[in-house]
Amino acid sequence: MIRGVPAGRQTTLREPVTVTGVGVHSGSPTTLTLHPAEAGTGIAFVRCGTAGAPDRELKADYRSVTATEFATVLGDRNGPAISTTEHVLAALHGVGVDNAVVEVDGPEVPIMDGSAEPFVAAIDQAGIVSQSAPRRFIQVLKPVRVAKGESVGELRPNSRGLRVETEIQFDHPLIGRQVFVADVDPDLFRRELARARTFGFMRDVAKLWSAGYALGASFENTVVIADNRVLNAEGTRFADECVRHKAVDAIGDLSLAGSPLLATYKSVRGGHKLNHAVLSALMADRSAWAYVEMPATRRLRGHAELAQGFASAAYGPDVS
Numbered sequence: 001m002i003r004g005v006p007a008g009r010q011t012t013l014r015e016p017v018t019v020t021g022v023g024v025h026s027g028s029p030t031t032l033t034l035h036p037a038e039a040g041t042g043i044a045f046v047r048c049g050t051a052g053a054p055d056r057e058l059k060a061d062y063r064s065v066t067a068t069e070f071a072t073v074l075g076d077r078n079g080p081a082i083s084t085t086e087h088v089l090a091a092l093h094g095v096g097v098d099n100a101v102v103e104v105d106g107p108e109v110p111i112m113d114g115s116a117e118p119f120v121a122a123i124d125q126a127g128i129v130s131q132s133a134p135r136r137f138i139q140v141l142k143p144v145r146v147a148k149g150e151s152v153g154e155l156r157p158n159s160r161g162l163r164v165e166t167e168i169q170f171d172h173p174l175i176g177r178q179v180f181v182a183d184v185d186p187d188l189f190r191r192e193l194a195r196a197r198t199f200g201f202m203r204d205v206a207k208l209w210s211a212g213y214a215l216g217a218s219f220e221n222t223v224v225i226a227d228n229r230v231l232n233a234e235g236t237r238f239a240d241e242c243v244r245h246k247a248v249d250a251i252g253d254l255s256l257a258g259s260p261l262l263a264t265y266k267s268v269r270g271g272h273k274l275n276h277a278v279l280s281a282l283m284a285d286r287s288a289w290a291y292v293e294m295p296a297t298r299r300l301r302g303h304a305e306l307a308q309g310f311a312s313a314a315y316g317p318d319v320s
Ligand SMILES: [Zn+2]
Pocket: 086, 087, 198, 245, 249
């Protein structure tokens, strides 16, 4: 919660902040700057730094997704523009930043350490400020479900905020079945999710490399899992780091709704493709959701109000 600021107001960054790193798929050095933005902007990406070409601006919107194979790629009718958007989106959404411009000087958001934490640290360095406009939520009114092979994703009504129920099943002795369930608020995101890193299997690496992916992947930014052990010298950050990372990806991908969701998102064996399919199915069914606002000048008192469809105050931004 922002001290003294109602949870129902939109937020942005106090000032710009820059991070540098490499793209996990391209391996190229990349600079990313988070800029404050006007209320109502949402999250926008600007792809700059292409010699002889104008900057390209893209709204972080599910309709801008051009690929979901190894990362969530945003683009427009001129083609893909920025890849691996999901972790910075998860960080912004996870700590409650509504409006920001994310400027990237290459084809990919830098992977940093493979988690959302470096972006959370950058946001904290900049600071979060509230704006006068009320925050608008997308309230899910009825369940929307998508099944793709062994993957199943579902959004269900949850007037209290965003809840994730993430399950993975890998035929691997180190992972097997993992489940992570949580009501997502800024504290929870910082404590339980932000540090969970991208993971990959050693057996897949050669395949990825030959396809031109994961050229920047290393022990610095990926939990690398071999037949019977994690190869990173420092081990894992959580015993169930993999499923937590899936939850981070889901939070980033679902933020492409453009407004925070009041919903429970259940994902079994999911990934970017499933997240995008479920969100697209929700948004396509105009009877399945509605915009709602929490009055900016009013604080919630109890569950009776929550039940009326206002968001939980705990879902407000965290700038304390
Ligand atoms: Zn990820």
